[in-house]
Amino acid sequence: MNIYGYKCKKCGTVHYPFRTTCKKCGAFIFEDKADRYQLVPLSKEGKLLTFTRLRSLPGDFDVPELLLGIVQLDDGNRITGQLDIPAPKLGMKVKGEIRVVRQEGYNTHRGIVFEAA
Amino acid sequence: MREVFVVGIGITSFTRLEYPLAEIAAYPGMMALKDSGLSKVDQVYVANMGGGRVNHQTGLASAVVDQLSLAPAGAETIENGPASGASAIKTGFMAVASGLCDTVMVIGAERMREVNDLESTDFVATLTHPHAEYIYGVTLPSLAGMFARLYMDKYKVTPRHLGMVAVKNHDHAMDNFFAHLHERITLEGIIDSPEASTNNPFVADPLRFYDCCPVSDGAACVILASGDAAKKTGKPRIRLAGVGQATDTLAVHDRKEPTDLLAARGAAAAAFKMAGFKPSQVDVAELHDAFTILEIAESEEVGFFKKGEGHLALEKGETRLGGSLPINPSGGLKAKGHPVGATGVGQAHEIVLQLRGEAEKRQVKGAKTGFTCNFGGFGNNVVCLAFKKEG
Numbered sequence: 439m440n441i442y443g444y445k446c447k448k449c450g451t452v453h454y455p456f457r458t459t460c461k462k463c464g465a466f467i468f469e470d471k472a473d474r475y476q477l478v479p480l481s482k483e484g485k486l487l488t489f490t491r492l493r494s495l496p497g498d499f500d501v502p503e504l505l506l507g508i509v510q511l512d513d514g515n516r517i518t519g520q521l522d523i524p525a526p527k528l529g530m531k532v533k534g535e536i537r538v539v540r541q542e543g544y545n546t547h548r549g550i551v552f553e554a555a
Numbered sequence: 556m557r558e559v560f561v562v563g564i565g566i567t568s569f570t571r572l573e574y575p576l577a578e579i580a581a582y583p584g585m586m587a588l589k590d591s592g593l594s595k596v597d598q599v600y601v602a603n604m605g606g607g608r609v610n611h612q613t614g615l616a617s618a619v620v621d622q623l624s625l626a627p628a629g630a631e632t633i634e635n636g637p638a639s640g641a642s643a644i645k646t647g648f649m650a651v652a653s654g655l656c657d658t659v660m661v662i663g664a665e666r667m668r669e670v671n672d673l674e675s676t677d678f679v680a681t682l683t684h685p686h687a688e689y690i691y692g693v694t695l696p697s698l699a700g701m702f703a704r705l706y707m708d709k710y711k712v713t714p715r716h717l718g719m720v721a722v723k724n725h726d727h728a729m730d731n732f733f734a735h736l737h738e739r740i741t742l743e744g745i746i747d748s749p750e751a752s753t754n755n756p757f758v759a760d761p762l763r764f765y766d767c768c769p770v771s772d773g774a775a776c777v778i779l780a781s782g783d784a785a786k787k788t789g790k791p792r793i794r795l796a797g798v799g800q801a802t803d804t805l806a807v808h809d810r811k812e813p814t815d816l817l818a819a820r821g822a823a824a825a826a827f828k829m830a831g832f833k834p835s836q837v838d839v840a841e842l843h844d845a846f847t848i849l850e851i852a853e854s855e856e857v858g859f860f861k862k863g864e865g866h867l868a869l870e871k872g873e874t875r876l877g878g879s880l881p882i883n884p885s886g887g888l889k890a891k892g893h894p895v896g897a898t899g900v901g902q903a904h905e906i907v908l909q910l911r912g913e914a915e916k917r918q919v920k921g922a923k924t925g926f927t928c929n930f931g932g933f934g935n936n937v938v939c940l941a942f943k944k945e946g
């Protein structure tokens with residue numbers, strides 16, 4: 439499984455998350471969708487840009503704390519995700535995989551979780 | 556464009572309030588009418604973020620205009636996240652400046668404590684990107700925590716600096732009857748002593764309990780008027796001289812430099828440009844310190860200090876009452892409280908009090924210019940206001 443970025447067919451900029459208009463060249467990505475952008479799987483490896491250990495969680499999480507981080511991916515994109523790393527450090531190498539990240543009632547959300555590489 | 560003046564103000568305590576939302580909202584409206592001597596207005600704007608979700612009340616402005624028996628005045632509810640308050644003031648400014656209205660009442664109101672802390676945290680977290688942030692459990696404190704870690708590393712800001720913001724704003728709030736927290740704290744108690752980790756546990760590290768604002772109910776009001784309408788009230792000539800707004804990416808990771816707050820920078824620059832004065836000429840400011848780190852970062856982005864030097868000014872006491880540029884004399888969001896939709900109007904209320912010379916024990920002596928920064932989302936939508944005492 440992958441998380442996909444949206445590559446503008448006009449200028450090549452990869453957007454994550456999706457946006458209807460290219461931030462770089464202004465192309466209307468959403469117009470005739472399939473024709474204007476290409477789905478590209480984002481890299482799952484990169485380095486940890488920043489993180490936090492969150493102790494006050496929305497009610498649907500039944501864990502006492504959650505590690506969240508922003509990762510600078512090797513392909514130049516950035517992503518927010520959860521961390522499964524006992525003692526994270528700024529700049530460390532990480533590797534992600536897709537797991538269940540949140541269960542809201544019957545609604546299961548999958549997303550990226552990073553471990554130390 | 557016509558000039559716009561503030562002719563009436565009112566506020567409730569920012570705390571837990573056991574009244575229906577529409578009554579909380581109406582109360583400062585009533586006080587502001589009394590303050591201005593007006594008995595009616597052309598238009599009412601009500602800033603609110605959570606009525607529909609937290610209080611099961613939508614279309615709040617219709618309820619408030621009726622509470623105040625101001626019908627048939629126009630009435631609209633304005634939602635722009637935590638910047639709803641200043642957005643409503645900006646809308647009121649446009650209504651008066653354009654000539655559409657002569658008098659406009661702007662109320663900000665929120666009743667968040669009708670639900671528990673977990674629910675209110677989740678409600679505010681709906682401001683984040685639904686797919687790229689929210690599903691991971693990202694909340695506003697976690698975005699602030701990630702921002703703080705990067706910022707502190709880059710600019711050599713320490714936990715003691717964050718603590719100094721909290722201590723200062725708690726001290727300021729001691730002289731504000733309407734503030735949520737009347738609790739004097741010390742660096743010893745929250746940072747330096749062995750008990751500090753118990754007194755001041757991590758919420759989203761490196762941010763601790765005393766780095767985060769409380770969850771508050773409350774409301775505030777300002778009445779705006781054209782030059783002629785203002786003259787008739789005989790109130791001090793406090794002019795809303797500049798309004799500015801700017802936006803940034805919704806997902807924080809999508810920003811080129813995650814430690815820059817470009818929306819705050821842009822909104823401030825626009826407000827100063829319209830007002831015709833510089834950041835260095837500001838006598839008193841209210842910044843959006845929902846988290847202590849934000850007061851430091853915003854004090855740089857709006858132009859008071861160079862990037863990376865806000866904490867040095869703080870250290871020297873420049874931003875304390877009595878310093879060269881007092882920031883958050885009201886106690887700020889940190890200690891005055893943060894009823895989200897009301898906050899921006901509460902900030903304007905404080906600046907008007909200061910420019911009128913009515914701030915009593917927390918008065919900034921001789922203040923003639925004031926500035927507010929109301930920060931929505933995690934910096935994706937910011938509204939700044941510049942005020943000037945005329946004559």
Ligand SMILES: [Zn+2]
Pocket residue numbers: 446447448449450451460461462463464465
């Ligand atoms: Zn493009």
